[in-house]
Amino acid sequence: MKMDNSNQWHCTSQNEPRGYIQPQSLDELWFHAGTNCNLRCPFCLEGSKPGDNRIEFLTLTDARRFMDEALEFGVKKFSFTGGEPFVNPEFIQILDYALELRPCLVLTNATEPLMNQIGDVLPLLDRPNSLNFRVSLDHPDPVKHDESRGRGNFRKALATLGRLYREGFGVSIARLMLSGEDSATVDCAYTPYFESAGVPLDLTIIKFPDFHLPGSLPQVAEITETCMTRYLSAEQRDKFMCNFSKMIVRKNGQCGVYACTLVDDVENYDLGKTLHEAMEKRVLLGHHRCYSCFAGGASCSEG
Numbered sequence: 001m002k003m004d005n006s007n008q009w010h011c012t013s014q015n016e017p018r019g020y021i022q023p024q025s026l027d028e029l030w031f032h033a034g035t036n037c038n039l040r041c042p043f044c045l046e047g048s049k050p051g052d053n054r055i056e057f058l059t060l061t062d063a064r065r066f067m068d069e070a071l072e073f074g075v076k077k078f079s080f081t082g083g084e085p086f087v088n089p090e091f092i093q094i095l096d097y098a099l100e101l102r103p104c105l106v107l108t109n110a111t112e113p114l115m116n117q118i119g120d121v122l123p124l125l126d127r128p129n130s131l132n133f134r135v136s137l138d139h140p141d142p143v144k145h146d147e148s149r150g151r152g153n154f155r156k157a158l159a160t161l162g163r164l165y166r167e168g169f170g171v172s173i174a175r176l177m178l179s180g181e182d183s184a185t186v187d188c189a190y191t192p193y194f195e196s197a198g199v200p201l202d203l204t205i206i207k208f209p210d211f212h213l214p215g216s217l218p219q220v221a222e223i224t225e226t227c228m229t230r231y232l233s234a235e236q237r238d239k240f241m242c243n244f245s246k247m248i249v250r251k252n253g254q255c256g257v258y259a260c261t262l263v264d265d266v267e268n269y270d271l272g273k274t275l276h277e278a279m280e281k282r283v284l285l286g287h288h289r290c291y292s293c294f295a296g297g298a299s300c301s302e303g
């Protein structure tokens with residue numbers, strides 16, 4: 001989606017200066033592996049599905065260039081999202097290169113694309129840096145999970161989660177957050193499944209609110225410069241992903257450096273063709289998903 005680059009972007013509809021983050025570091029560099037996915041979940045914040053190429057497959061050549069550049073900024077970690085990263089034909093090679101440099105995190109649905117390549121994934125345990133997987137288990141109820149992801153996919157993802165853990169990889173899960181939920185109770189409902197998979201019962205659970213489909217425009221409050229200092233402390237502002245991370249996104253045959261993992265559907269967040277260029281840019285909080293960060297601290301990072 002294109003947005004107006006005029007004063008409207010720098011100010012709210014009430015003509016007040018829009019809130020912003022001035023990035024301070026590059027602790028994490030995310031890569032979008034592409035919106036092609038073997039599943040078709042109706043709520044996917046990326047709109048990913050089989051054959052989708054809104055965001056094209058990341059190539060090894062591009063990944064290497066940005067990883068090498070990120071080292072100059074003292075990057076601590078590389079993370080990968082999709083789509084389903086293991087659908088990308090170069091993904092194993094990309095991971096192989098990344099793990100020579102830094103610890104890595106991969107977000108995955110842990111179904112066939114990963115299961116079918118497990119023989120190529122296991123040797124990655126021997127690389128100098130650790131590899132962690134965050135597996136999507138949307139609900140602690142297999143029927144609800146499978147309603148969106150397809151029959152049998154809760155069972156497959158759980159089995160892959162257990163296998164990865166037993167083999168020695170780090171694991172966590174991601175789930176959907178329901179409005180008004182009692183989060184501790186929902187988290188607790190995963191315990192029997194963790195037990196059966198043989199993973200730690202206190203496994204990290206990352207929760208995501210409904211971010212709406214790419215290109216959607218839900219009505220949320222606008223964030224002004226004043227809001228950022230009146231309602232948030234400096235410490236809270238530091239925790240915004242756009243303060244310490246960037247995401248590489250390939251569209252129309254070339255890569256752009258986006259402000260974070262949540263805003264790749266709006267061109268204003270393409271901050272440049274190199275990390276050096278993008279790191280100089282102030283991030284204006286005009287995307288509806290910015291309100292989730294402002295109000296609830298939404299973040300893809302595991303810290």
Ligand code: SF4
Pocket residue numbers: 021240241242243259260261262263283285287289290291293294
């Ligand atoms: S969605 Fe959050 S992390 Fe991304 S640009 Fe907006 S405030 Fe920053």
